[in-house]
Amino acid sequence: MTLQSPTEPVHTTAVIVGAGFGGIAMAIELRRAGILDFVVLEQATDLGGVWRENTYPGAGCDVPSPLYSFSFERNLRWPRRYAGHRDIQSYLDRTARKHGVVQHIRFQSEVTSATFDATTARWLIRTAHGQEYSAAAFIPAVGQLSRPALPNVPGVERFRGTAFHSARWDHAQRLAGKRVAVIGTGASAIQFVPEIQPEVARLTVFQRSAQYIMPKRDHAYTPRHHAAFRRLPVLQSLDRLSFWLYAEFAQQCLTRWQRLTPLFRLQAMRHLRSQVSDPRLRDALTPDYEIGCKRVLFSNDYLPAIARPNVDLVTAPVSEITENGVRAADGTEYPVDVIIYGTGFRTDDLLDSVDVTGLGGITLSSTWDKGARAYLGITVPRFPNLFLVYGPNTNLGGNSIIYMLESQARYIRDAVRGLREHPGRYVDVLPESERHWDAEVQDRLARSVWTRCSSWYRNAHGRVVANWPGRTAEYRRRTRRFDLERYRVGVATDRVPTSAPASSR
Template identity: 70%
Template sequence: MTARSGPGPERTTAVIIGAGFGGVAMGIELRRAGVHDFVILERAPDLGGVWRDNTYPGAGCDVPSPLYSFSFERHQRWPRRYAQQRDIHAYLDRVARKHGVVDHVRFQREVVAATFDESTARWRVRTATGEELSAAVLIPAVGQLSRPAYPAIPGIDSFRGAAFHSARWDHDVDLTGRRVAVIGTGASAIQFVPEIQPRVGRLTVFQRSAPYILPKRDHDYASWPHRAFQVLPPLQALDRLGFWLYAEFAQQCLAKWQGFVPLFRWQTTRHLRAAVPDPALRARLTPDYEIGCKRVLFSNDYLPALTRAGVELVTEPITEIAPTGVRTAGGTEHPADVIIYGTGFATLDLLGPVEITGLGGRRLSAAWHAGARAHLGITVPGFPNMFLMYGPNTNLGGGSIIHVLESQARYIRQAVRRLVAHPGHYLDVRTEVERRWDDEVQRRLARSVWTRCRSWYRNEHGRVVANWPGRTGEYRRRTRRFDVTDYRIGAASGSTSDVDVVPERSPKLDAV
């Protein structure tokens, strides 16, 4: 798998950072291409990414199971239409083992630095345990939702009770009969709040802005669909296709076809009216921004949970965490025994914990000082042979990220094969190519709903750094063929290479 040539770092063709869906997808593509000399470095003791970390009560997916799976591994026995955390984690583990990817994973290896050496055309990767690897290709697959974000609230460390983030759920804390404060009302909170509400003594939910919530058309799968899928596999493909077409429609509505947006808003309003009879509470649960500008959520039981006895929704801004509770702007202290932070992830600081250094000693953090950007969301000028999985502007407002990850893995696989065929060379995406891509993406995003409020999709400069402004089908087509003419080819000596490569035409930019 790897080799040593005397003293120095261990040598390998590729280092993949992260063993979530992105890292596993990339590993499968490399093995399919006949590249077995690669290593996946995973900071945790198990694979799974967000589906390993998020074990809070009620954790699950808001994309239907038939679509939230690899196209080449359509799991035939999902227990529910919307799979829960344990089922998704088990699925990914099974796929990784089936395709031999687990053999390439080194667990409890947190990458702290990666430096490109132009003299050797290789990346030198260093872990927190002191290991060093030399790789021709660096593939960060850490995702956008891997690091929990805590709010910058004064006194956050002064609380004397138990406190934890939803992505680091402390299962040793018994919530029975306790006074529990939940800070945040995002995608995680709307799943765990209904689960813990029946057993806590008192529940106080602190809401900064009300989310749009659609009903979740969830149910257990009976045995007959599984039998039908097994006997007639095309039925499962048809089931998946139906979900994919709907997701493509929803994504396009958010990005371009905004005439359909009132239909989605009507559904959320109807759902809210049915679940919350109290007009005063309903008013506080009514969003004051355009639907889709922030993530639209799916739940059948979150809104009813807020109407139960012993539950309070607080919309006053939090000013301080006190030793015994949470204090709001009006001066009221809300007593609590436990605080749960459902405050999301550090999505804007991609690869923040890893110090990445490219050509000329330039840091990635400096290149991205105004916000993360990359050609196709994959490659960054000045950082040769580095290819991102789930990079900037590849998140979806609607649809399955698995489709995007497959597209990226196939594109990167083509680049890796070229580099394997020409050792000692590197591919550096041309600045004008990346700029042309970014200009188009940002121009299209400017007309989308995602620029109309403050959300985790945008940074402090107002730049949308997370979302892709088109359909997943378009992204698949745009990444289908690796075009070597988009890249400057360099050699280990630092001189321009005259490697004989056959350029592949990439699809033209879509008209916008």
């Protein structure tokens, strides 16, 4: 749907924010439940989320395609075991159209504020263009990896060449024959570095910390594969199941069975030795922290690209950006024509672009001043009828986030169905429910590998705000039904008789 001009508030049962995998999963669940009066507000001109935004060369997923897809919408024609961004974007677009979601999307609708009104038990959501929506349920599905982060170093604005973030790739900029600096060696950089290395004159890669890189068991699906999948769809299901079981095992190794993690490190070190022959370069590429503490990466071509003659790996920290290039902490300045920031996302600023106000005028930003937290990663006390998709502590160190999104969407669907059946009511998660949940999650995380180094999983206070400490099967079980006993049920004050005692309000 196209942008609407500002009018009176649009009344609807639910407003979903974001049309990526989380928002689409939520919209499909509502439609499957017979709830059709909802809207999806998307700030861009197309759906897709991270797969719309990340179009850098080599962009793709490190979860096998049969698992990185909805359980109810299998794709028997993936071109590769590990799909690229275009194929994932196409899959999501087809799925949204097939399930009737696109008609609910309002594109170019950036949400700026959301305020809960206790008199009506509804949220008032405003967009940057002045459109207002009144909804019983407010469902942000903006994800944890949606806002690019630039490095906190002086001089970023001084550079006279071309600079861009990998999530905002400048496809008009030709890199052939150029001197290019890449700052950051995370999941995006290890995909685009091998793609641009052959064409640039000189590539300088600034590495803050070495990464554990595992071999990527990728292969193309041939017409024979596709024919076999059509005849026997169970073959693809077995592929999906096998990786899910392996990922569940890996997740347990990161949290409970840590005595087994040396097996993964052995595999990563063997991969490094087989691809990099120079011992000094190997040393620079060897991590000095426990495997799994940062995100483990998968690539067959990054390490060979780093070893090419036109590539320099700089391990000294970046001290500043100059007019002509990048200066390292050892004083060396590297003149370059282009800087590409592969510096990830602002993962600890969840929803900070939206002013969210709950009961009594409390803001979500003040509630989360020491880090985002929510019961089941979904609901926050004093923010009734607010349901987060891909909220705090629901990211995974392994496995497919799509499985988690489906679990959350089903839980929220049941809550929205209840609100629709009881107009004028709201559900507010009990503070003790959230506290007990958070205490359990943080206690389990304290024993995990993720507390043993600095990474995007943790915030400035040292709190792990991103990851779920258990198996996805456990999370599915614990979100299998909307547990109303964990909530206080309230009534819109304009529906409470004036003679009613205060305790009933």
